[in-house]
Amino acid sequence: MSQSHSPAEHDEDDLERAAEQLERPLTSLVGDYEEDINAKSAAAQDASSAPKGIYWLPNLFTTGALFAGFYAVIAGMQGDFYAGAVAIFVAMIMDGLDGRVARLTNTTSAFGAEYDSLADMVSFGVAPALLMFNWALADAGKLGWVAAFLYTACAALRLARFNTQRGVADASFFTGLASPAAAAVVAGSVWLGHEYALPAAEAPLSWGHAVLLISLGFLMIARFPYYSFKTLPLEARVPFARILLLVAVLGLIALDPPLVLWCLFFVYALSGPMQYLQRNVVKPQPAKESDDEAENS
Numbered sequence: 373m374s375q376s377h378s379p380a381e382h383d384e385d386d387l388e389r390a391a392e393q394l395e396r397p398l399t400s401l402v403g404d405y406e407e408d409i410n411a412k413s414a415a416a417q418d419a420s421s422a423p424k425g426i427y428w429l430p431n432l433f434t435t436g437a438l439f440a441g442f443y444a445v446i447a448g449m450q451g452d453f454y455a456g457a458v459a460i461f462v463a464m465i466m467d468g469l470d471g472r473v474a475r476l477t478n479t480t481s482a483f484g485a486e487y488d489s490l491a492d493m494v495s496f497g498v499a500p501a502l503l504m505f506n507w508a509l510a511d512a513g514k515l516g517w518v519a520a521f522l523y524t525a526c527a528a529l530r531l532a533r534f535n536t537q538r539g540v541a542d543a544s545f546f547t548g549l550a551s552p553a554a555a556a557v558v559a560g561s562v563w564l565g566h567e568y569a570l571p572a573a574e575a576p577l578s579w580g581h582a583v584l585l586i587s588l589g590f591l592m593i594a595r596f597p598y599y600s601f602k603t604l605p606l607e608a609r610v611p612f613a614r615i616l617l618l619v620a621v622l623g624l625i626a627l628d629p630p631l632v633l634w635c636l637f638f639v640y641a642l643s644g645p646m647q648y649l650q651r652n653v654v655k656p657q658p659a660k661e662s663d664d665e666a667e668n669s
Contacts, residue, residue: 426481426483426484427474427477427479427481427484429473429474429477429479430470430471430473430474430477430479430480430484431470431483431484431487433466433467433469433470433473434466434467434470434484434487434488434491435491436462436463436466437463437464437466437467437470437488437491437492437495438463438490438491438494438495440459440460440462440463440466440495441459441460441463441491441494441495441496441498441499442494442495442499443455443456443459444456444457444459444460444463444495444499444500444503444559445494445498445499445502445503447459447503448499448502448503448505448506448507449502449506451506453503453506453507453562453563453566454563454566454567456499456503456559456562457503457559457560457562457563457566457630458559458563459499460495460496460499460500460503460555460556460558460559461556461559461633463495463496463499463552463555464495464496464552464555464556467488467491467492467495467496467552468552470484470488471488485535485538486535489531489534489535492527492531492551492552493527493528493531493551495552495555496527496551496552496554496555497523497524497527497528497531497551497555498524499555500523500554500555500558500559501520501521501523501524501527501558501585502520503558503559503562504520504523504558504561504562504581504585505517505520507562507565507566507572507573508562508565508572508573508577508578508581509573509578509581509582509585510573511573511578512573512575512578512579512582515579515582516578516582519581519582519583519585519586520585522585522586522589523554523558523585523586523588523589525589526588526589526590526592526593527551527554527589527592529592529593530548530549530550530551530592530593531551533547533548533593534546534547543600543602543603544599544600544602544603545597545598545599545600546597546598546599546600547595547596547597547598548591548592548593548594548595548596548598548644549588549591549592549594549596549598549641549644550592550598550600551592553598553637553640553641554588554589554591554592554641556633556637557584557588557634557637557638557641558584558585558588560630560633560634560637560638561581561584561634563629563630563633563634564630564631564634565577566630567630567631588641591641591644591645594644594645595648596644596645596647596648597644597647597648597651598640598643598644598647599643
């Protein structure tokens with residue numbers, strides 16, 4: 373018996389064939405990506421068994437994050453600091469979605485992880501530094517560009533360390549301030565200063581922004597623990613009051629987006645040193661006191 377195909381299926385087949393015809397010349401030039409599932413046993417595997425191509429959906433969000441970060445650089449060069457700051461926050465949203473989408477759809481890959489890291493370097497390393505430099509540090513002399521470079525270099529070091537610890541470190545906590553959170557503090561500062569027409573390029577505000585960049589760079593490479601929010605059970609039931617709290621936070625953000633966002637991420641940036649002090653300075657004291665009592669007895 374012959375199988376009948378619906379018109380929709382015929383249209384999909386035609387589109388697939390047309391896409392293959394368009395992609396064939398480009399593929400012959402750039403080749404295709406093959407996922408190396410196990411690098412140690414790659415030589416023993418048949419090359420034809422390696423999965424080819426890249427996943428479309430998560431890399432689409434990563435590309436959106438990269439585009440937003442690149443646009444933030446262009447906007448800063450053109451003096452549109454409001455658009456540049458907002459673009460970095462858009463990149464944060466895209467960056468948060470690509471990993472979630474990849475895990476939910478089971479489309480995680482080594483290619484996607486490396487692509488995400490490179491996009492983060494542009495969106496949360498280069499873009500915030502140049503945006504802050506063009507807004508407040510262009511007239512600060514060597515201090516301005518050195519502060520911007522230190523922030524960018526620390527972001528690169530932070531991402532490199534994260535890549536080497538992927539799959540080994542505790543997923544509940546980041547070691548050092550994540551580059552998107554650091555970029556949010558920088559973008560929030562630019563957005564807040566632009567909203568309230570602060571003379572950011574004049575001393576002492578320009579010096580303060582240089583110190584802010586350097587401090588955020590240090591927090592990224594420091595070993596302070598930061599809660600990652602990756603282990604939040606999004607599918608679990610939560611108390612009704614927690615939803616009301618979320619609504620209240622969204623309402624506050626709507627009232628004054630730059631001020632509230634800057635405050636939220638600034639407090640998050642301070643939470644790492646506070647947790648470090650609590651774990652290493654506050655908590656060990658009772659154990660020390662008990663040891664002293666045991667010696668005296």
